[in-house]
Amino acid sequence: MADSTGSIGLRVSRYRPGVDDGPQWQEYDVPLRKEWTVLDALNHVKNGEDPTLSFRWSCRMGICGSCGMNVDGEPRLTCGAFLGDYAPGPIRVEPLSNFPVIRDLVIDMTDFMEKLPRVKPWIIRDEEMSIDEGEYLQTPEELDAYKQFSMCINCMLCYAACPIYGLDPDFVGPAAIALAERYDLDSRDQGARERLDVLIEHEGVWGCTFVGECTRVCPKHVDPAGAIQRYKLKAAKESVMAFLLPRGSR
Amino acid sequence: MLTYRRLVSKWWWVRKRTYFVFVMRELSSIFIAWLVVYLLVLVSALSRGEAAYETFQDFAEHPVVIVFNAVALAFVVLHTITWFALTPKAMDIQLRGRPVPDSVVLASQYVGLAVVSAIIFWLVTR
């Protein structure tokens, strides 16, 4: 196909554990194809010039959340970052910020995997209904209440964008809080109290200073910043009620 | 583990425009506190009599004070603009079951600002 108009440079961060002291740059040239994304370019390099280049990817269509990297300093899903948008380049490709680097563009997401279950992102019931009693029914309005926050694909771009997470690794982080809110708002859920006990701690919602970068970079328009602020308001209301009402009546 | 931890530079907030605006917004807190103190000094001068009030006026009219205060006012304006912009995103306001659009929340804050400013202007200058 003769639709390639020249080539574009990639400046890719490489790191070989045990061999390199730290990340180094390596330059590649890839065809500047109109429909190619940074991910296509990386695969082109790996399939031909340099099979040692390591990076994560899967669906190629922005739904699995695997291919998050820093492209020209911005956390992006590389499957959605078109080469043409970065012409004439070179394009800087680095591992996702605020996470330790395992190798090349692959980061260690253990911290996120540890934090996510802490907010109990599942339906919590005081009493489970038995299967015979039928499904939990939900109206379209009840679905709309939490739907936006359910769109999170755990890509962790928000953690890469959040300066607070970069400075304070204890911070629970945007996606975890957005997912807590997603379940709190779900009409089938009764676990808000349990999640509040986790997030009312200092490393929960209070570390957030509403920078808003998380919402700006989110590829699924989840708006974690909004979720966090709403959560703060909820926690504040709970605290006020705790002061005003005697313990027995809560 | 041989993972490499990249350290966050002390100048992280200079590297990106959005981070820079954020830090400027946060620094507005210093100027807000200063203006509260400045207004309290004015109140104190008023209590102490006409001469004290005139001394305060001379202080306020000093070029260095005016320049510093103009900067403070600029930061207050930054605070107002950023605060109003963030409010609709932070609150889930519903009117009769329907979410209120962000633009309405934004506009009503500016209307509130205009009303309050008009009232205070009238009270002070009448």
Next chain:
Amino acid sequence: MTRRRLEPLVWLTFSGGGVIAAVFLPILAFLFVLAFPLGWLSWPDHESLRALVGNPLTALVLLGLFVPMLVHSAHRFRYTLYDGLQLKARTAIAVLCYGGALAGSVAAAIVLAGAL
């Protein structure tokens, strides 16, 4: 238990102070740092301004504006020190910031009472 419940209430005051600063401070600052000093408008005469401020209702309102604004500033500055300068003495910073707000609030109450 008390330590956990305090932060949400401080945040609420911070938010209130933020709204107050956003709505009331622009006009007050504009008048008293630019308009009057630069002569765009003439300074109010001593008696009328003194009477305005000396009114118990005004004094109370001003106190209700100044205190949340001081808490707002303290709270925001505290986090700026944590994040901007990456200082580690967290408790000391918190005490310094809110202590400052407390001192300012006490001063405000004294000054406003003195104007009555």
